[in-house]
Amino acid sequence: MAAVEAYRATIVALLTDMAESITTDPAVETLVIADHDHDHYMLLFVGWTHGQRQLDIGVYLRIRDGKIWLEANYSPDHVAEQLIAAGVARHDIVLGFQPPQLRALTDYAAA
Numbered sequence: 001m002a003a004v005e006a007y008r009a010t011i012v013a014l015l016t017d018m019a020e021s022i023t024t025d026p027a028v029e030t031l032v033i034a035d036h037d038h039d040h041y042m043l044l045f046v047g048w049t050h051g052q053r054q055l056d057i058g059v060y061l062r063i064r065d066g067k068i069w070l071e072a073n074y075s076p077d078h079v080a081e082q083l084i085a086a087g088v089a090r091h092d093i094v095l096g097f098q099p100p101q102l103r104a105l106t107d108y109a110a111a
């Protein structure tokens with residue numbers, strides 16, 4: 001359980017740093033969503049650009065079975081490598097956006 005608590009803090013810190021470093025249109029908010037009860041964490045972009053509604057996911061992470069699942073990464077950042085740099089073990093990161101049969105071919109956990 002201590003690892004999960006540490007992972008929660010690491011994810012929120014990482015997403016907060018990303019949100020603070022991203023420059024977007026002033027009419028678009030960069031939001032960090034942290035649901036600690038269900039272990040879902042997102043970086044969202046919400047607002048209006050050129051008269052069009054914008055609601056985009058930048059990054060979606062969740063903690064499942066004691067591991068961090070990177071479900072989506074539409075940012076230019078290498079989120080998995082940033083997690084490792086922050087102290088998360090490579091075998092505790094799952095690239096959820098990869099098909100299950102390909103996960104075993106990555107340098108990360110298969111599930």
